[in-house]
Amino acid sequence: MKLKLFNITNFKVDGGAMFGVIPKALWSRAYKPDENNLINLSLRSLIVETGGHVILIDTGWGDKQDEKFFRHINLNGGDGLIEGLKKRGYSPEDITDIFLTHLHADHCGGSIKRRGNKSELTFPKATCYISDTQWDWAVKNNLREADSFLKENILPLGELGDLKLVKEEQELFPGFRVMICHGHTPGLMIPIIKYKGKTLVYTGDLMPTVAHIPLLWNMSYDIESLKTIGEKQRILNEALDKGYIFVFQHDEHIECCNLEMTPKGIRARDRFDFSEI
Numbered sequence: 001m002k003l004k005l006f007n008i009t010n011f012k013v014d015g016g017a018m019f020g021v022i023p024k025a026l027w028s029r030a031y032k033p034d035e036n037n038l039i040n041l042s043l044r045s046l047i048v049e050t051g052g053h054v055i056l057i058d059t060g061w062g063d064k065q066d067e068k069f070f071r072h073i074n075l076n077g078g079d080g081l082i083e084g085l086k087k088r089g090y091s092p093e094d095i096t097d098i099f100l101t102h103l104h105a106d107h108c109g110g111s112i113k114r115r116g117n118k119s120e121l122t123f124p125k126a127t128c129y130i131s132d133t134q135w136d137w138a139v140k141n142n143l144r145e146a147d148s149f150l151k152e153n154i155l156p157l158g159e160l161g162d163l164k165l166v167k168e169e170q171e172l173f174p175g176f177r178v179m180i181c182h183g184h185t186p187g188l189m190i191p192i193i194k195y196k197g198k199t200l201v202y203t204g205d206l207m208p209t210v211a212h213i214p215l216l217w218n219m220s221y222d223i224e225s226l227k228t229i230g231e232k233q234r235i236l237n238e239a240l241d242k243g244y245i246f247v248f249q250h251d252e253h254i255e256c257c258n259l260e261m262t263p264k265g266i267r268a269r270d271r272f273d274f275s276e277i
Helices: 015-019 024-030 067-071 081-087 105-111 132-140 151-160 225-242
Strands: 002-014 038-050 053-057 097-099 112-115 118-121 127-131 162-166 171-173 176-181 188-195 198-202 245-247 256-262 265-272
Touching: 002 015, 002 081, 015 024, 015 038, 038 081, 038 188, 105 112, 105 151, 112 151, 118 151, 127 132, 127 188, 132 151, 132 162, 176 225, 198 225, 225 256, 225 265
Parallel strands: 053 097, 097 127, 127 162, 198 245
Antiparallel strands: 002 038, 038 053, 112 118, 171 176, 176 188, 188 198, 245 256, 256 265
16 A cells, blocks of 8 residues: 655635634644634645555645635645646546545535536546535535535536445445544545554544544534534544554644543644654
């Protein structure tokens, strides 16, 4: 198995929204905001080569929306999607599988590109995996997530591509299994990957940064916070017991950590770069 992690882009969001009910006096010590209360997040994607598959986990924002849309997101830094792949030796045609943790715009937008008035697949040879629960939920859409579920990102996946809906937790590829969660958005998929004798958890939006490891430190974007807490508790206990490594998608500063039990509960022990695994 081969794994390569890269940052598509950074972007900014309101710090209060990222930490929900946690007071700013607390969360700002863990993740420092700017003068506008914005925090800078990464948007990391993981390339996984296993069993003859070249899998890309999440595809970033894409570039289909207008200037007004991206002005509010404050994109900065990163390698870009296609350029990030190129730097690591891959072309869009090399990708055999796209694994989308969920269908919020920052996670799936790069899967579809526009040529004139037509939508095209960015990765023309890839099978796309989404949980069936998330697909049904996103296509139906709702007022709470309407700004995140964009039809131009979602509908072409079913119309143009080889779409496979994941119905249950399973080993999807050799050494690559899936945990399905429902607190952030119904049907969020979390990859759990065996690599070099270790087990890695790509935490996605279940725990977007190391600061979200405490059970009650959760995003206001979560649809059902109590479910998020239970899902975090489940994977944290398993990870502590079995020595898993967390890989963070959105933490600007920290790529990975392992865990330890403290008087305050399970927390990060060692923080390190992905290259150190």
